[in-house]
Amino acid sequence: SSGINAEYGGTVKNNFCKEQYLDNVQNYLDRVSVTRLRISAHRLEIELGRRSKLPREERTCKYCHIKDSQATTESEMHFLENCHAYRSPREKFISKINDIINNPEHSISSVIHAFGLTHSQEEIQKQFNRLLARFISSSFRKREKFLTSLNENS
Numbered sequence: 001s002s003g004i005n006a007e008y009g010g011t012v013k014n015n016f017c018k019e020q021y022l023d024n025v026q027n028y029l030d031r032v033s034v035t036r037l038r039i040s041a042h043r044l045e046i047e048l049g050r051r052s053k054l055p056r057e058e059r060t061c062k063y064c065h066i067k068d069s070q071a072t073t074e075s076e077m078h079f080l081e082n083c084h085a086y087r088s089p090r091e092k093f094i095s096k097i098n099d100i101i102n103n104p105e106h107s108i109s110s111v112i113h114a115f116g117l118t119h120s121q122e123e124i125q126k127q128f129n130r131l132l133a134r135f136i137s138s139s140f141r142k143r144e145k146f147l148t149s150l151n152e153n154s
Helices: 028-038 045-051 062-068 076-082 084-101 108-118 122-153
Strands: none
Touching: 028 122, 062 084, 062 122, 076 084, 076 122, 084 122
């Protein structure tokens, strides 16, 4: 399997049902952003390159290539955890979540792991879904602004 599910160690779904975040995240654009990321219907280079049959190593993050001179694959994991372009919204998201769950680690994967294993309370799950959706949505918007500015300057 490919996409975010595979990168985070997920499994292929065996039963199809309405996902909880669809009810928890009231903001339409936030829900759309999460859904697009989950089903690989986004415009990250990993998917754009796959569709055009570009080799994986050539599906690089434009931000990291320009700002850091790094040829890093723009995958879902890179987008969520590593890209410096989204450092500010990522830190804001992690800080809010850590306040809720008292998590000493400061990475998205540790936050997702902690929520999945130790917090089953419905209200905490709703808060997590909303905050994660807002982080993803704001990062996608920031990415679009960056790419638009690149196109305007070329």
